[in-house]
Amino acid sequence: MGDNGREYYAISWDCDWSKASQWVKDNVIAQLPPRPSEIHNPWISPTDREASQAWKSRKAIASDVEEFLLGTDERPTIDGYLGKPPEIWADYASYDWVALCQLWGTMMDLPKGMPMFTHDIQQYRNQLGVRETELPKQAEGQHNALADARHCKVLLEFLEQQ
Numbered sequence: 001m002g003d004n005g006r007e008y009y010a011i012s013w014d015c016d017w018s019k020a021s022q023w024v025k026d027n028v029i030a031q032l033p034p035r036p037s038e039i040h041n042p043w044i045s046p047t048d049r050e051a052s053q054a055w056k057s058r059k060a061i062a063s064d065v066e067e068f069l070l071g072t073d074e075r076p077t078i079d080g081y082l083g084k085p086p087e088i089w090a091d092y093a094s095y096d097w098v099a100l101c102q103l104w105g106t107m108m109d110l111p112k113g114m115p116m117f118t119h120d121i122q123q124y125r126n127q128l129g130v131r132e133t134e135l136p137k138q139a140e141g142q143h144n145a146l147a148d149a150r151h152c153k154v155l156l157e158f159l160e161q162q
Contacts, residue, residue: 001149062103093120
């Protein structure tokens with residue numbers, strides 16, 4: 001989710017879902033829309049048919065994320081970056097950041113202008129001396145990537161007011 005309200009959501013069809021832990025199966029995979037191969041089922045709703053378009057290859061996701069974060073046209077060079085580098089925030093970000101970077105291969109393969117780190121909301125909260133119990137609670141959609149991203153924005157805005 002960008003500061004400007006833009007959002008991006010995709011699901012990789014290239015990963016081996018059989019290797020997922022039971023927790024991931026119960027809390028993440030169970031919320032995913034049907035795979036494109038399942039949309040011909042007459043019981044699939046039009047909303048689910050539309051949501052199933054989020055399934056993409058890792059290569060397509062990498063391209064989409066690069067465009068989403070860095071843009072594609074008229075990026076002036078500023079201090080070695082193509083335009084202003086994006087500032088990326090996440091909640092408990094370490095593992096997710098590694099997985100995101102692996103879309104391109106290694107850290108050295110990141111697109112020009114992509115930061116090589118992410119800011120972590122929990123570290124920021126800890127530095128500010130805010131207890132976790134004081135943070136706004138996520139009302140719905142826990143472990144849905146887009147709902148979680150929207151809540152990260154809420155958390156960051158809350159912490160910036162402290």
